[in-house]
Amino acid sequence: MAQNNNTVYRASTTAPVNIAVIKYWGKRDASLNLPTNSSLSVTLSQKSLRTLTTASCSETYPTSDTLTLNGKPQDIQSSKRTLACLSNLRDLRRALENADSSLPKLSAYPLRIVSENNFPTAAGLASSAAGFAALVRAVADLYELPQSPTDLSRIARQGSGSACRSLMGGYVAWRAGTKADGSDSLAEEVAPASHWPNMRAMVLVVSAEKKDVPSTEGMQTTVATSSLFATRAELTVPARMTAIETAIHNRDFPAFAEITMRDSNGFHATCLDSWPPIFYMNDVSRAAVRLVHDINRAAAKTVAAYTFDAGPNAVIYYLDEASDVVAGTFKEILGEKTDGWEGPFADRLKNVSKGVEL
Numbered sequence: 001m002a003q004n005n006n007t008v009y010r011a012s013t014t015a016p017v018n019i020a021v022i023k024y025w026g027k028r029d030a031s032l033n034l035p036t037n038s039s040l041s042v043t044l045s046q047k048s049l050r051t052l053t054t055a056s057c058s059e060t061y062p063t064s065d066t067l068t069l070n071g072k073p074q075d076i077q078s079s080k081r082t083l084a085c086l087s088n089l090r091d092l093r094r095a096l097e098n099a100d101s102s103l104p105k106l107s108a109y110p111l112r113i114v115s116e117n118n119f120p121t122a123a124g125l126a127s128s129a130a131g132f133a134a135l136v137r138a139v140a141d142l143y144e145l146p147q148s149p150t151d152l153s154r155i156a157r158q159g160s161g162s163a164c165r166s167l168m169g170g171y172v173a174w175r176a177g178t179k180a181d182g183s184d185s186l187a188e189e190v191a192p193a194s195h196w197p198n199m200r201a202m203v204l205v206v207s208a209e210k211k212d213v214p215s216t217e218g219m220q221t222t223v224a225t226s227s228l229f230a231t232r233a234e235l236t237v238p239a240r241m242t243a244i245e246t247a248i249h250n251r252d253f254p255a256f257a258e259i260t261m262r263d264s265n266g267f268h269a270t271c272l273d274s275w276p277p278i279f280y281m282n283d284v285s286r287a288a289v290r291l292v293h294d295i296n297r298a299a300a301k302t303v304a305a306y307t308f309d310a311g312p313n314a315v316i317y318y319l320d321e322a323s324d325v326v327a328g329t330f331k332e333i334l335g336e337k338t339d340g341w342e343g344p345f346a347d348r349l350k351n352v353s354k355g356v357e358l
């Protein structure tokens with residue numbers, strides 16, 4: 001790279017959305033963003049949902065760092081999480097520059113970060129996960145950092161917990177860790193997407209509105225007030241982590257599906273058990289739950305699984321060979337988008353994605 005005062009250094013990257021099948025809910029340390037329990041997610045295909053981020057820096061840029069999200073300037077200075085990620089990344093770059101004086105001093109230059117989602121932001125579709133993963137990856141690429149995705153996951157975690165799982169594809173575990181400094185709280189790949197090539201996901205966008213109670217606030221209320229929560233964090237989730245990793249390893253869809261559905265239900269039960277109670281699912285969400293159980297009963301085996309994050313939108317997992325019975329039934333009953341919406345939930349269901357390859 002040529003070095004002169006006008007040089008603009010640039011790197012672009014995309015990061016996918018991940019949807020947890022074992023949910024992260026609860027922090028043991030809010031400032032380092034350390035979770036009370038481990039979690040596991042499936043990374044969705046970038047063809048459907050992703051964030052595209054370009055990071056650039058130059059000596060000629062005005063003095064402070066800037067971030068633009070979907071065309072709107074964001075206030076970085078008031079976002080402790082963004083500041084924590086950028087400061088960690090700069091420290092790593094500075095270490096490279098100190099070791100090799102021929103490197104341009106990018107760590108001293110203001111950053112310009114431009115990010116775009118191809119899906120509604122804050123609609124309960126894990127936008128913060130893809131957003132912080134893309135931000136960390138783009139700046140790491142710009143700084144030519146040698147760190148692995150697992151190393152970078154410690155940084156992305158501080159932006160948004162679930163973001164640490166979007167630095168890898170396939171099936172990803174976020175190990176809660178036990179150390180007070182968070183150095184062992186990181187994401188690692190359990191299996192690549194190619195391990196289970198016929199896995200599919202379908203997203204039912206029940207609402208594209210901003211969620212009622214943001215995740216950070218919701219999980220703090222749950223930890224402080226729910227009497228169900230301790231059992232979930234200490235006993236239920238650790239057992240499920242082991243069981244779902246075995247199910248993924250063996251490509252055992254019925255086991256994977258049952259653990260996924262039970263964990264979603266258990267997480268929403270702790271929300272309802274919070275005080276005041278938190279409701280993320282609505283009537284359409286519950287209709288989707290019933291439909292999955294009806295489909296499984298009619299098939300006389302488990303061919304579909306639902307999961308819901310901190311919002312009413314459903315993600316349905318199924319295998320390609322069950323595509324007709326799962327995706328087909330959903331579209332028939334809930335309505336498929338034409339010019340308007342058809343079907344009994346037409347006015348409340350905003351979009352049914354095509355089942356995507358992962």
Ligand code: DP6
Nearest residue numbers: 020023024160161162215216309310
């Ligand atoms: C229900 O990662 O958004 O989607 O760390 O406070 O930013 P913060 O929380 P966030 O929480 C995600 C919660 C969840 C479950 C999950 O993705 O594991």
